[in-house]
Amino acid sequence: WPSIYLGIDVIVNQETPPHIDHVSAPSLLDLVVSLGTHDAQFHKSELGTIFHYQPGTMIYLAGKLLTHSVPKWQTGERIALA
Numbered sequence: 603w604p605s606i607y608l609g610i611d612v613i614v615n616q617e618t619p620p621h622i623d624h625v626s627a628p629s630l631l632d633l634v635v636s637l638g639t640h641d642a643q644f645h646k647s648e649l650g651t652i653f654h655y656q657p658g659t660m661i662y663l664a665g666k667l668l669t670h671s672v673p674k675w676q677t678g679e680r681i682a683l684a
Contacts, residue, residue: 609625610683610684611682611683611684612681612682612683613680613681613682613683613684614679614680614681614682615679615680615681616680617671617672617673617674618670618671618672618682619671620645620647620669620670620671621669621670621671622665622666622667622668622669622670623665623666624666626664626665626666627666628664628666628667630664631662631663631664631665632662632663632664632665632666632684633660633661633662633683633684634660634661634663634682634683634684635659635660635682635683635684636655636656636657636658636659636660636661636680636681636682637657637658637680637681637682637683638657638678638679638680638681639657639677639678639679640655640656640657640675640677640678640679640680641656641675641676641677641678642655642656642672642673642675642680643655643672643673643675644659644661644670644671644672645670645671645672645673646663646668646669646670647668647669647670647671648668648669649668655672
């Protein structure tokens with residue numbers, strides 16, 4: 603299907619260390635979708651924010667410009683499409 607995105611990463615039950623997305627375009631937003639049964643949090647370091655990252659959550663962010671991470675969560679399975 604036609605898409606403005608270069609690719610899709612599927613992340614299963616992995617912590618995501620703080621990082622920026624090197625292949626993203628700085629003028630576009632990246633989409634991250636949370637699936638599964640987990641109770642994770644989504645951190646944006648520069649903004650000092652922590653978001654509840656429950657299944658069904660969709661986050662748009664400038665991934666090339668903002669450091670973001672998902673630390674270890676307590677329970678459940680996590681699937682992320684990024």
